Amino acid sequence: MSDQSGPAGLHQRAHDLIVRIERRWASISIGIIILLALMAAFAGIHRATMPQSVVETIEPRIVHMRGEFVETNLGSALEADGSVTVRLVGQEYSFTPSCLVVPTNTPITFRATSPDVIHGFLIEGTNINTMLVPGYISVLPARFKKPGEHLMPCHEFCGVGHEGMWARVRAIDKQEFQKLIAQQPRVSCDNQ
């Protein structure tokens, strides 16, 4: 670094400057990668160790006997705001009701639980998918755009009868649903 004024010195200074800028950008990009990795690790660990912010619990032994999930309260119910709540229980090895009826183009909330072991369900052709854990109420929003029948299998291995544990979901026209619910407080298509 003796002569910095000649063309060679100028070239050297330009070179040094470029190297410095490159190193700075390299450090910044490595820093971003480390930050993203830390954020992903934190999100994964945090979610795995913390319960959901709102978790409704229920005593599994009394599910059938009293409270929200007694048999007469299962099926689809119309709420005051026009939305529909579908209550169901998954147990070894069936769902109750085994055939659900939902209206199209209506906000729907599934509320479900299990009195025995972990089950789960998904509704074919939709993104509806949840686990049923004894002691907890699974709450899931849904909406059906068009009428049709969907299969709803249990997707958590729950024992020897797991393969045969499934229900049906029948999405019907909103007006048709209104007629059904006017005749009975809870609607399902069991025995149909």
Ligand code: CUA
């Ligand atoms: Cu219930 Cu698998």
